[in-house]
Amino acid sequence: FLGYTVFYARYIGKELFFMGCSHNCDSCSSNCGGEKSLKVAANPAASVKKVIGVVSGKGGVGKSLVTCLLAAGCAKAGLKVGVLDADITGPSVPKSFGVHSRAMQDGECLLPAVTDGGIKLMSINLLLESESAPVVWRGPVISGVVNQFWSDVRWGELDYLFVDMPPGTGDVPLTVFQSLPVDGIVIVTSPQELVQMIVKKAYNMAEMMHVPVLGLIENFSYLKCPDCGKEIKLFGESHIEDVAAELTLPVFGKIPLDPAFAEKADEGKFYETENPYLQTAVRALSAMSRIM
Secondary structure, rough: OOHHHHHHHOOOOHHHOOOOOOOOHHHHHOOOOOOOOOOOOOOOOOEEEEEEEEEEEOOOOHHHHHHHHHHHHHOOOOOOEEEEEEOOOOOOOOHHHOOOOOEEEEEOOEOOOOOOOOEEEEEEEEHOOOOOOOOOOOHHHHHHHHHHHHEOOOOEEEEEEEEEEEOOOHHHHHHHHHHOOOOOEEEEEEEEHHHHHHHHEEEEEHHHHHOEEEEEEEOOEEEEEEOOEEEOOOOOOOOOOHHHHOOOEEEEEEEOOOHHHHHHHHHOOOOOOOOOOOOOHHHHHOOOOOHO
């Protein structure tokens, strides 16, 4: 994998040069000859209809969980689905789906792993000597690897490629927005009062990059008592409806704290989870997949 890192070292200067680009050439003093596209060419053996980013304005809201739920839900709905794990320093998607083998090559491209449910997957954990090995790389190198997961992986035919992004609005989200043909994003949040600020950070970044926001998903909405069925609001009352109304966005779902999710993720059997909470999102994505 060191060869990939060396290969992308050539792009470090280019990535840093555009890091502060506002995409408004009228007010820019840089002599760059106009705005240049940073889109990375897709793998010739890939036919991906839609690329969807799963983002959050902060960490700890269960974004990877939501990515896995969306991928599994769409796959069960009959769609061809892949997951690009762009959370390079904190990859968790492979373990959730029980994928532990190293990624293979066919002489030209990296081959994605395929889960029991038929979901194609590429993650840095499939390239490391050990799943517990840390990734101690600087931002430009990490961004280069994310680009390669798009350009050098033989994704084949997919209706949806979900990109599980790290939290915040840093290097990797910027790289994904600039380099990949993102058709829209889903913002994941939690019920705390600071939700409005957090959602708006992710929303405003998408607006700056001209990427549509498809909807909001609230995680950790409540805990259902196993004895009486009462919904316990561990993190306070939900504010997602207010934020959604202000931004004129749909709420795709509210996900409770469900011990079954953690159990299935630990067992590597996440595809088996029952998920009635994101049916609105799955229906919306199924309809969107039919629009080319």
